[in-house]
Amino acid sequence: MQPGSTAHRDPVRVEVRGLTKTFGAVRAVDDLTFTVEPGSVTGFLGPNGAGKTTTMRMVLGLEEPDSGTATFNGAAYATLPAPVRTVGAVLETAFHPARSGRNHLRVYCRAAGLPLSRADETLRQVGLADAGGRRAGGYSLGMRQRLALATALLGDPAVLVLDEPANGLDPEGIQWLRGFIRHLAHDEGRTVLVSSHLLSEMEHTADRVVIVGAGRLVREGSIAELRSGAQGAGTVLVRSPEADRLSAVLTSAGLAATRSEDGLVTVTDTTPAAVGARAFAAQVELHELRAETSGLEALYFRLTAGQEQFAAGPTPTTTEGAAR
Structure with a gap:
């Protein structure tokens, strides 16, 4: 299969059912259930501490749930025969600072049994072709985000799980990312789950949203349905x-x-x-x-009111008030 083609890519539906995870006395995720459909972008929203990253880690088999399941067409991540060809993820931007962007990707290709040519193909996809030979330690934060996205795309996966992929991108980069993510979902039929704090951007990017607060589902559906x-x-x-x-x-x-x-x-x-x-x-x-x-944004704040991990006090209205 050629990268980016849809001729032989089966649609993959992600189903989260009753996921629960407790760390000590903290219930990070509480009986969480939602669905991520193929061919669409699902925004995963919630205040800091709402359980988004923990949920994504459980979906990817990096965290063991106390109860519940997360499956890809009925199969848990750990049971997928070729997980890198089914799921690509961006949870953090880890890399060796002395290694070039191209060699960083080639290391992942070797580990996954993928052709080394995929390194240059994904660099072109994310707009880093001219920077592939540079040391990743010299990349800007936005470039690191693009490199992480290229890593997720190496196996040409049917599913993408992206945690705050727009961090560090300038306005032009954010606009590019919006179009790129929607192309992957709408034109190539992939299943995309993306968390973000950029609510105005999610309004233009996501087809559906899943809003969580205090580890529990607050609302799920299209923005029109939420309205x-x-x-x-x-x-x-x-x-x-x-x-x-x-x-x-x-x-x-x-x-x-x-x-x-x-x-x-x-x-x-x-x-x-x-x-x-x-x-x-x-x-x-x-x-x-x-x-x-x-x-x-207005819907989000209305639905998650009172569920913030850290609640700010009233905003000072004068310089004198701020000094106090």
Whole structure:
């Protein structure tokens, strides 16, 4: 099979079922269940200490769970006949600083029984072809991240498990990584699980997200599904040529309505259906009626509120306050 082809690559589904792991008195992962589908990018999100890295290590057989399973088309990582050809992972950027990027990859090729030519092929894939002969110790943090990604791709795996792959990348590198990851999933049919703290970037990269907090599943699904599930009674934006009358009608009905200069009325703690019903009953003409949608960042903070490992105090508003 040629690297990057899909002719003979079987889709691989990753299933995490009831994973639990305790370190002393700390329950790092608590009965965690989710699925990573082939042909899509799944974002793995959560505050520091939420159990993301521990979960990834259990998925890759690097940590033994107290209970539960993590499988690739039903098989645990340890039982895969050729794991490097099934799963590629980036959990850290370990390398010998005196070894060139190319030789670093060749060491992994020899260990995995892969042709040495894969070193140059993956260097080209990640944009390091011109830097392959340089010592890895002189690489920038972003270049090290690309080298780690090249290492994960050596076996041309069907599954990629990436822990914070955008760390150290500049804006251009992040944009490249977004397109590259989506190409691997959408065009080549691979299964991609990627953790990141760059929430705005995950909104553009991930097809689905798995959000965890305190080791437990908080929410799983597409961003659209999360929006619809998290909204319920929220903020509604409604525009009318009779904004003053509409605002009075809504206020008299006990709704908190705020009138803007451009005919927009903002109504909190309600739904579009409730606002529309009041307007219809009062014969008020509407030109716009919609729920205020939240981006991934807003949804994330709403869903994980109170589950941070380290909670910051209030932000000082003045220099004097900061000094205190």
